[in-house]
Amino acid sequence: MKPASVVWAIVVLLIIAHQDFWFWDDTTLVWGFLPVALAYHACISLAASGTWYLATRFCWPVDETEMEKTGEKTA
Amino acid sequence: MTQLLIICGYLVLLLLLGIGASRLFRGTSQDYMLASHSIGPFLLLMSIFGTTMTAFALVGSTGEAFKEGVGVYGMLASSSGIIHSLCFFLLGVKVWKLGKAYGYRTQVQFFRDRLESRWLGALLFPVLVGLVIPYLLIGVMASGTVINKVTAGRVQDGQVVGGTFPEGTFPAFLERGTNPKATAAAPSFAYGSQGGVPKPVASLAICGIVLVYVFLGGMRGTAWANTFQTLVFMILGIVTFVVIAWKLGGQDSFWASLQAASAAIPAEKLTRLHIPPEKFLTYMFVPLSVGMFPHLFQHWLTARSAASFKLPVVAHPLFIAIVWVPCVLIGAWATSDLIAIPPPVAANPNAVLPFLVQKLAGPVLGGLLTAGILAAIMSSLDSQFLCLGTMFTEDVVQPLRGSRRLTDQQELLVARLFIIAIVAVTYCLSLAEPRRVFTLGVWCFSGFSSLFPLILAALYWPRLTKAGGYACILAAAGSWLWLFAASDFAAQPNFTVNLPVPLAVDADGAWQLMPVAAMITLSTVAMVTVSLMTKPPSQQTLDRFFPSP
Numbered sequence: 001m002k003p004a005s006v007v008w009a010i011v012v013l014l015i016i017a018h019q020d021f022w023f024w025d026d027t028t029l030v031w032g033f034l035p036v037a038l039a040y041h042a043c044i045s046l047a048a049s050g051t052w053y054l055a056t057r058f059c060w061p062v063d064e065t066e067m068e069k070t071g072e073k074t075a
Numbered sequence: 076m077t078q079l080l081i082i083c084g085y086l087v088l089l090l091l092l093g094i095g096a097s098r099l100f101r102g103t104s105q106d107y108m109l110a111s112h113s114i115g116p117f118l119l120l121m122s123i124f125g126t127t128m129t130a131f132a133l134v135g136s137t138g139e140a141f142k143e144g145v146g147v148y149g150m151l152a153s154s155s156g157i158i159h160s161l162c163f164f165l166l167g168v169k170v171w172k173l174g175k176a177y178g179y180r181t182q183v184q185f186f187r188d189r190l191e192s193r194w195l196g197a198l199l200f201p202v203l204v205g206l207v208i209p210y211l212l213i214g215v216m217a218s219g220t221v222i223n224k225v226t227a228g229r230v231q232d233g234q235v236v237g238g239t240f241p242e243g244t245f246p247a248f249l250e251r252g253t254n255p256k257a258t259a260a261a262p263s264f265a266y267g268s269q270g271g272v273p274k275p276v277a278s279l280a281i282c283g284i285v286l287v288y289v290f291l292g293g294m295r296g297t298a299w300a301n302t303f304q305t306l307v308f309m310i311l312g313i314v315t316f317v318v319i320a321w322k323l324g325g326q327d328s329f330w331a332s333l334q335a336a337s338a339a340i341p342a343e344k345l346t347r348l349h350i351p352p353e354k355f356l357t358y359m360f361v362p363l364s365v366g367m368f369p370h371l372f373q374h375w376l377t378a379r380s381a382a383s384f385k386l387p388v389v390a391h392p393l394f395i396a397i398v399w400v401p402c403v404l405i406g407a408w409a410t411s412d413l414i415a416i417p418p419p420v421a422a423n424p425n426a427v428l429p430f431l432v433q434k435l436a437g438p439v440l441g442g443l444l445t446a447g448i449l450a451a452i453m454s455s456l457d458s459q460f461l462c463l464g465t466m467f468t469e470d471v472v473q474p475l476r477g478s479r480r481l482t483d484q485q486e487l488l489v490a491r492l493f494i495i496a497i498v499a500v501t502y503c504l505s506l507a508e509p510r511r512v513f514t515l516g517v518w519c520f521s522g523f524s525s526l527f528p529l530i531l532a533a534l535y536w537p538r539l540t541k542a543g544g545y546a547c548i549l550a551a552a553g554s555w556l557w558l559f560a561a562s563d564f565a566a567q568p569n570f571t572v573n574l575p576v577p578l579a580v581d582a583d584g585a586w587q588l589m590p591v592a593a594m595i596t597l598s599t600v601a602m603v604t605v606s607l608m609t610k611p612p613s614q615q616t617l618d619r620f621f622p623s624p
Contacts, residue, residue, distance in 0.1 A: 014157055018149070018359065021352050027345040032334040035345045038145045038403060041153035045396035048156040052164065053389045061168050062381035 003058035010051045018044055076239050078225050078433075079272065081442025082449065085307075086284050089453070092303060093288025093296045114298055114377040116386035122298040123374050123387050124394050125305035125454030127159065127365060129210075132398055133312065133451045134217045135516055137431075138424025140406025141416075142568075144344035147406070150358040152399035156392030158362035163388045166366050167375040169534050171384070173620070174376040181462075182372045182530075183470040189533045190544040191616055196470040198545065202526075202552050203369050203466065207459055208501055209519040214456045215505040217425055218281040218449060219274030224429035225445045227271030230417060238270010249273035254419070266419055275506055281449065282498050285456045290491055294377055297457045304450035309397060311447025314440070315432060316401035322435040323413045337404070339411035351583075354571055357592040364523035366530050370455075370462035398451075405431060463497050464490030514568045517589075518559060525551035525594035528602055536606075537621045543606025550601035551594060558590040 023037050030039040114122065139147045170185070179185045182203065183196040228238030235242070242250060242264045252267035268274070288296055317329065324332025347355065365371055378384060409416055409427050420430045432444045468490045473480060481489065529547045532539040562570035571587035578584050611617075 011157070011161070015359070018154060018157065019352065019356055020149070024352070025346045025348050027342050029334075029337050029345075033330075033337040034404075035145045035337065035340070035407070037345065037347060038148050038400060041149040042396050042400050044149075044153040045156040045392045048153070048160065048392035049389055051157075052160045052392065055164055056385045056388055060381075060385075061164070062172060 003054075007051065007054045007059050010054065014044065014048060014051060017047075077438035078442035078445060079239055081439065082222060082225075082445055085446035085449070086280070089284060089288055089300060089304075092300050093291040095299070113295075113379055114374075114383065115379050116383045118298050118302055119374070119378050119383045120387040120390055120394075121302035121305045122377075122454075122458070123163070123371065124391060125301035125308075125451070126370060126374060126458040127155075127368075127455075128305075128308075128395075128398055128451055129214055129217075129455035129516075132395075133308070133402055133448050134221065134425050134428050135213070136399055136402040137406040137409070137428040138426075140344075140403040141409045141421075141427045142424050143349070144346070144410075145340075145403055145407050146347035146350050146355070148399055148403045149347070150350070150355060151361065152395050152403070153392075154359045155362040155365075156395045158359065159365050159395075160388045160391050162363065162366040163375075163384055163391065166530055166534060167371075167387075168381050168384050170372060170530075171375050171378050171381060177619075179376065180373070181466050181469045182367070182369050183466065185372075186529070186533060186544065189612075189616065189620055190539070190541045191612060192541045192544070193474070195541075195544070196474060198548055200466060200470050202548060203367075204463065204497070206519055206522040207369065207463060208497070208504070209515050211456065211459055211497070211501040212505055213516050213519070214452045214459075215278050215282060215501055216274075218452045218456075219276075219278035219505065220423070220425045221429045221445060221448050221452070222277035222281075223268060223271040223274045224420075224426050225271070225433045225441055227269035227433070229434075230265045230269065230419070233265055235264055235269045238268075239272070240268075240270055242270070245273050245276065249275055254422075269419075278502060278505055281453060281456070282502055285453050285460060286494065286498060289457050289460050289494070294373070294461060297461050298374075298377065300457055301454040304454040308447040308451040308454070309394070311444050311450075312398055312401060315436070315444045315447065316405065318436050318440060318444075319405055319408070319431055323408055323411075325413075336408045336411070336413060339413050340407045341410055344407050344410050351571075351587045353581075353586040354589055357589040360524050360589065360591040360595055361517060361520045362524075363527040363595070364520035367523040367526040369466060370458040373462045373465060374458060402428070460494050460498065464494040467493035514565050517591075518555075518562075518565050521589070521591035521594060522551070522555045524591050525555055525598045528595065528599040532602060532606075534620075537617050538606055538611055539602070540606045540609045540612060542609040543602045543604075546605035547598045547602035551598040554594045554597045558593065562590070 018041075020037070020040055023040055026036045028036040030036055034042075136147060136152070170179075173179065173185065177188065179188075183199050186199060187193060187195045226239040228235045230236075244250075245268065247262075250264055250268045250273060251262035253262050254266045264270075272280075288300055320336055321329055321332045324335035326332040326335050343349070375384075406427060408414075409431060414431070414434070416427065416430065420426045428448065429445070432441050432448075436444055468481065468486045472489050473486075526548065529544060529551075532547075533544070558570075558572065559565065570590065572590050572593045573585040573587055575585050
């Protein structure tokens with residue numbers, strides 16, 4: 001499987017994981033102060049950041065060197 | 076008075092920043108509107124984040140958590156972390172590449188070329204401006220509320236105690252207000268400015284300051300001001316959180332105070348039992364709005380290189396968490412019995428955060444924290460003001476003049492005059508203080524989201540045709556107007572589109588969907604159907620927008 005496909009699969013997983021119906025009525029406070037619904041979704045934010053880092057590494061849509069060459073030719 | 080002096084000091088600092096940026100201004104409209112494509116990764120991150128995080132993020136999220144509980148974070152913040160970066164990645168980089176190659180400054184210019192329609196602006200321009208106005212309203216309304224609340228006194232037995240200005244300082248129409256729950260009652264000082272700067276005066280001052288630094292510095296000034304203000308509101312936001320947690324919890328250590336404050340949150344605010352899962356799911360369509368925000372489109376075009384987008388794509392979800400988690404917790408704490416929220420504040424959720432700041436922080440810290448909240452508000456207003464001016468000159472005036480193009484100086488003048496006109500209209504609308512910031516924000520974002528299929532198809536679907544594009548815009552605008560009217564113009568904060576389903580599927584017999592889900596479905600179906608039924612774009616257009624690798 002190509003790295004880009006893995007990244008897009010993780011994005012889809014993130015969107016699915018976002019629908020956390022299993023915590024819907026949970027009143028647990030993580031570390032005694034963070035409601036579990038909030039803690040879980042804060043983790044989703046962290047995971048999103050990590051996923052997008054992978055996307056910039058493995059699926060970046062622009063070839064910078066190619067653009068620079070084109071720019072030089074145009075100039 | 077201390078808070079007011081600190082706020083004034085902060086506003087003067089912003090003006091100095093605008094003057095500083097104006098010294099680097101190259102005098103061309105290209106520099107004024109796009110900072111000559113010179114914005115690097117850090118400035119791009121801060122300006123994009125500052126622009127997307129408005130009063131909605133600070134004042135609105137706290138107010139909404141106060142009303143609806145901690146589920147608000149999942150509904151909009153974590154979904155935005157995924158979707159916003161997705162839009163920057165899929166749309167922003169490609170838009171920047173095309174903008175750089177063909178000199179686009181606005182969305183209409185791009186769509187005009189892509190859809191081969193000279194008159195597209197006549198339809199798209201009013202739709203975009205119509206949707207930006209509620210967005211501006213959010214900022215203008217919230218700035219007035221924030222400054223008023225932190226400079227106001229408290230109400231004891233129907234009397235105002237400890238305000239900055241005694242009754243009679245301002246004309247009665249500015250000082251007196253009515254109880255929103257008893258509108259038949261006579262206007263009173265206790266339901267009006269309460270000794271603070273009256274909201275209309277505060278909103279006007281904020282509009283004036285933003286106008287001045289946008290006029291002086293253009294896009295570069297806006298990017299600098301956004302960076303500075305984003306740093307201010309993030310740092311002061313964390314300070315606000317620590318101070319409020321410590322004061323509310325009332326324990327010796329910060330950690331113990333945090334735990335005490337959260338332990339007092341009522342159970343119903345910790346769960347999402349009142350939010351149908353299908354509504355939660357369809358909330359995910361709302362952040363797609365960033366794909367069609369005209370001011371964000373303009374920010375994308377300011378990037379120095381495609382690589383400048385990498386930092387915003389990665390850091391945006393983290394920054395959202397840093398801002399939203401504390402705000403949502405603060406809103407949930409405000410529902411506990413640790414603090415009594417007076418009825419006028421409880422009736423206006425926009426006022427919850429400023430009330431807590433005023434009540435729990437000292438005057439110096441209160442002033443600084445207020446500056447932080449205002450920073451978040453102004454860092455969105457400035458981009459929106461600038462973008463509206465750019466759109467008017469580029470999408471309306473220049474096409475009407477044909478070959479008789481405006482000079483750079485004329486273009487700047489026209490842009491500035493249009494900005495003043497739009498700010499005047501928005502300011503007048505804000506005086507009615509129509510709706511909750513959060514509700515208004517969701518409607519505004521939903522409208523932009525319903526246009527998301529258009530930009531996605533324009534960049535990735537060669538079969539999109541001119542007629543398909545028009546159908547998409549008309550379906551988006553029509554469905555938005557229809558549903559907005561059905562919600563009594565946002566008077567029903569929990570309005571949903573109810574889709575009948577068998578009782579075996581849902582015990583309520585209906586899925587409660589966010590209106591945005593219906594709007595996106597309609598605009599997509601209209602766009603795809605009409606595109607497939609009409610002639611494909613010319614080969615010249617396809618070669619331009621979809622070159623072979």
